[in-house]
Amino acid sequence: MKVVFLDAGTLPIPLNFPNNSILYQAFSATEPEQVVERISGATVVITNKVRLNSGQLESSPQLKLVAVAAAGTDNIDLIVASKLGIRVKNAPDYGSDSVAEHVIATLFALRRHIITYAAAATDGRWSGAQQFCWNGPRIRDLGGSVLGVVGRGRIGQATARLAMGLGMKVLYAQAPGSTQRDDELPLDELLSVADAITLHVPLTDLTRGLIGQNALALMKPDAILINTGRGALVDSHALVSALRNQTIGGAAIDVLDVEPPPPDHPLLATDIPNLLCTPHVAWASHRAQARLAATLIQLVLEQHQMS
Incomplete structure (x- = not known):
């Protein structure tokens, strides 16, 4: 055979x-x-x-x-x-835990500004501080914050379980094109109340460009967007604009609309604030x-x- x-x-x-x-x-x-x-x-x-x-x-x-x-x-x-x-x-289920852990890891990194603080320890800012610590961007706990989950399949549910274990409140979005369940919010409403949004829906005609300029404008100014689903769920140019204008707090992107991406892809620019971009590895734990x-x-x- x-x-x-x-x-x-x-x-x-x-x-x-x-x-x-x-x-x-x-x-x-x-x-x-x-x-x-x-x-x-x-x-x-x-x-x-x-x-x-x-x-x-x-x-x-x-x-x-x-x-x-x-x-x-x-x-x-x-x-x-x-x-x-x-x-x-x-x-269907080989990488659910790996992706869920990646989501939580990026949440920690962005809400606690891990990369910024690690750099400050070695670039002279800590050594030049007048106190025992160097205080920079505001550090936010995950516990007590609200995670909005868009897509409640295996990965969405695995992510929700980890989030609740950390003391986060989990809210689900109504799936595009489906009847709203009792424990779901319309996406627009969810975007406006969540401290972080994580995307776990398949790419369809209904979900392509799901997070664009209008959706990003509804998010809290310190909210985090995480996409480990499909790159085309997010309008790349709109996201870059939101991050540069600081209308949202940050984003963790593991997937792009073209993979491998061209070097000039808008989300690969090195000067975008509070963007954590990884090369489609959320699934890839050993x-x-x-x-x-x-x-x-x-x-x-x-x-x-x-x-």
């Missing part, structure tokens, strides 16, 4: 299969024009971010399973896959990577038994 991983470079932990009848081929990366050739004859295709469209799926009649090395399946033409009898399986690898191996072995 031929198994192909189109972008194995996205997962540092290699996949090892104990069955000698599994022919495994791992490509570090795959360009769109290479997909048809590489999946030819494959029973299983593993992909993280490489897209599989209708023509590519139809080109490989032996294909029985697409295993997505991620929580979402938006890079696969699910309608065509279903028509062709191709199963599409993802790994434990999460190991769980993802184990899930992919199990999906392949299950397909081998079925074949």
Whole structure:
């Protein structure tokens, strides 16, 4: 059984299969024009971010399973896959804890200005202080603050649990296009009362540009925006403007609308105040990577038994 991983470079932990009848081929990366050739004859295709469209799926009649090395399946033409009898399986819960911890870590970093204070310890500001400590930006506790969660799937709920354990009050937003639950607030209302907003919704026509100029204007002047979902949920130019004008307190961004981003992406500028930008690594704790690898191996072995 031929198994192909189109972008194995996205997962540092290699996949090892104990069955000698599994022919495994791992490509570090795959360009769109290479997909048809590489999946030819494959029973299983593993992909993280490489897209599989209708023509590519139809080109490989032996294909029985697409295993997505991620929580979402938006890079696969699910309608065509279903028509062709191709199963599409993802790994929905491998990184929930890792992303949730990243959210809380960035909250600590921004509300307590960890980076600024660490720099002050070594750049002369502490040594030149008249008192035993150097006082700079206002330090805010997480306990007693309000976290607004937009998207209450596995990651949103995992983040909420950690936040409540720290004494934060958690409020949920009404999901775009859905009926409001009793414990949910309309997004506009949530934006106006939360001390921090964390985004965990999928990218759809309803959520693209969800946080733009109008949404940012509703946030408290010291509120923090965190995006570990999809880059296009946030209008990058509007966020840069809000941070430069100090209409919000800060932002932690782990995902951008283009990845890898061009060097001149607006959110990669080095002079944006109170912006903590990381290169799509919220999911990537070693434990999460190991769980993802184990899930992919199990999906392949299950397909081998079925074949």
